[in-house]
Amino acid sequence: MACSTPTILQALSTAVLTLDGGDRIQTANPAAEAIFEQSASRLLGQSLGKLCGPNNPLHTILQQARQARQRYSAREIRLTLPWNSSVITIDCTLTPEETPDEPPGLVVEIVQIDRLLRLARDNHLLARQKSIKRMIRGLAHEIKNPLGGLRGAAQLLERELGRGEMREFTRIITHEADRLSQLVDRMTGGYTPLQYAPLNIHALLEHVRRVLQIEVRENLSFCRDYDPSLPDILGHKESLIQALFNILRNAIEALGGKGRIHLRTRIERHLTIAETHHRQVVRVDIEDNGPGISPAVMDNIFEPLITDKADGSGLGLTITRDIIHKHHGLVEYCSHPGCTCFSLYLPIASSHGEVEVSG
Numbered sequence: 001m002a003c004s005t006p007t008i009l010q011a012l013s014t015a016v017l018t019l020d021g022g023d024r025i026q027t028a029n030p031a032a033e034a035i036f037e038q039s040a041s042r043l044l045g046q047s048l049g050k051l052c053g054p055n056n057p058l059h060t061i062l063q064q065a066r067q068a069r070q071r072y073s074a075r076e077i078r079l080t081l082p083w084n085s086s087v088i089t090i091d092c093t094l095t096p097e098e099t100p101d102e103p104p105g106l107v108v109e110i111v112q113i114d115r116l117l118r119l120a121r122d123n124h125l126l127a128r129q130k131s132i133k134r135m136i137r138g139l140a141h142e143i144k145n146p147l148g149g150l151r152g153a154a155q156l157l158e159r160e161l162g163r164g165e166m167r168e169f170t171r172i173i174t175h176e177a178d179r180l181s182q183l184v185d186r187m188t189g190g191y192t193p194l195q196y197a198p199l200n201i202h203a204l205l206e207h208v209r210r211v212l213q214i215e216v217r218e219n220l221s222f223c224r225d226y227d228p229s230l231p232d233i234l235g236h237k238e239s240l241i242q243a244l245f246n247i248l249r250n251a252i253e254a255l256g257g258k259g260r261i262h263l264r265t266r267i268e269r270h271l272t273i274a275e276t277h278h279r280q281v282v283r284v285d286i287e288d289n290g291p292g293i294s295p296a297v298m299d300n301i302f303e304p305l306i307t308d309k310a311d312g313s314g315l316g317l318t319i320t321r322d323i324i325h326k327h328h329g330l331v332e333y334c335s336h337p338g339c340t341c342f343s344l345y346l347p348i349a350s351s352h353g354e355v356e357v358s359g
């Protein structure tokens, strides 16, 4: 059957499909093609339930809507797409056709809400992180004071001990006290306000890539897909470099020395970040084809001390998020086996050297 979706359906960002009484797809608009990654002509005639794989919650929902013969909505359904194992979250509305046919056909509307959920999660985490940070700063103060005393006492002792081999022990005390003090500084993220200047994001990406390229082995490659027309962002060079390093190091560690990292830049229009609407922002994607973020840490990776590495401190991403927030930006991620992508959204610099917001 030919696909004859009216123009208005073509323009919708909501996926709309019509099903006959046997669940077979009769029509599908372009948004449905995008979700199911198949052209409308390939989707036609396939059973929607089967298309989404066995044991997916859509089976039950389709049945319930048909039995009730009423409009039926379901929110935050998680579907594992069988063709690439990715998990998407959808809101779904099913409207049975008003015909005497038994079972009736259905109109299915699907909105993929992963991005909205990630943005909501980001705002929620931002609030939580602020209170965690207050707690950490309080703790940091309590830890650093006695550390200073400890270090001072070790230095005095070292002078008393002259050249004896006991000096080795005082050095260990000083060294470990310094290490702890640095760790506390990293956790608090520093107090100094950053100085911002217009920056070319590609120059920063290239700097980080070149440094890392020297470290990694030959079977790890970087693919660059930069939009050369990107405007400058307003940023603090050193801290943005640190943020990029943290994400890229994680990707390299996840790949275990073998794989591919994509660096992609794009312009993104009309995005609201922390209640400020930006006409355009720069998006940087850092995507690796590693095993994906492990389910044990998946929802908490930006929180301090969350790590699944034997020698990890679990601070890399906490610091990264902090830096990006200081730039009035946003960082989000999606991950499934074979593909993990971190996206940074950074406001661009206006002609007056300020962050450009919508007027």
Ligand SMILES: Nc1ncnc2c1ncn2[C@@H]1O[C@H](COP(=O)(O)OP(=O)(O)OP(=O)(O)O)[C@@H](O)[C@H]1O
Binding pocket: 246, 250, 251, 254, 288, 290, 291, 292, 293, 294, 297, 301, 306, 307, 308, 309, 311, 312, 313, 314, 315, 316, 317, 318, 340
């Ligand atoms: N690209 C990735 N692929 C798979 N897992 C990742 C990726 N990036 C981050 N993670 C997960 O997120 C966790 C937190 O990362 P984060 O950078 O904050 O800490 P870390 O790398 O463990 O330690 P460090 O503080 O030394 O960076 C990691 O331990 C890892 O489990």
Ligand SMILES: [Mg+2]
Binding pocket: 246, 249, 250, 316, 317
């Ligand atoms: Mg890390």
